[in-house]
Amino acid sequence: MTGADMAMLLAGVFLVGLGLVHSWLGEVKLIGPLLSPQGRSGMLVHSRFARNVLRFAWHLTSLAWWGMGISVAMLAVPFAVEPRLALLAGTGVTCLITGLLILVIGRGRHLAWPVFLAAAFCCGVPLA
Template structure:
């Protein structure tokens, strides 16, 4: 069973990296060259930033799932490990959303709160 968990985690890591790279190269960059993107907050900049971080959040989520599978494969597995991995995943979500949206997309705040709550739960 451990081998299967490692294999699944490796596949998730691979698909995450490929998704981000190919998505940027062949989808997002081409999409952003269009002149008919919605203009929110006065320009299409917010739309571009939101689409970019939303695209990459998927990859981060898959990396988080890979980390969960690796934790499950570990002989030292504890429920606290799962909480810590999920907290770290949502902390990365918050950071990416904050940076790429320049704080304009409020999802970063929700992700940060979720991460903080999970950290507090894990240390109890």
């Protein structure tokens, strides 16, 4: 393994770890207190949908970092996956999971899910 490969692998590990810490600390220190009945204000008081979107958007950032980290780490194994395919697969799977989660958790009310699923499909076309 070259120094560049090791750097890519470490970057992937750092990004996955960052996503884990981001979700955990964010939930404990920011999102949980903000969404508690005592911490709510504005539309968060009356809209369960707004509270769910806020919480989900926070954790969706972590999911994006995990997908990016896994894609970069796959680039560290040059003979296992062609770089273009690694990036397409990592991005496509991340978009697929994101789109499905938005569809299910938001019950189709948030309009981002078809865009994520379309992006996932487009990433998958060159992989087929």
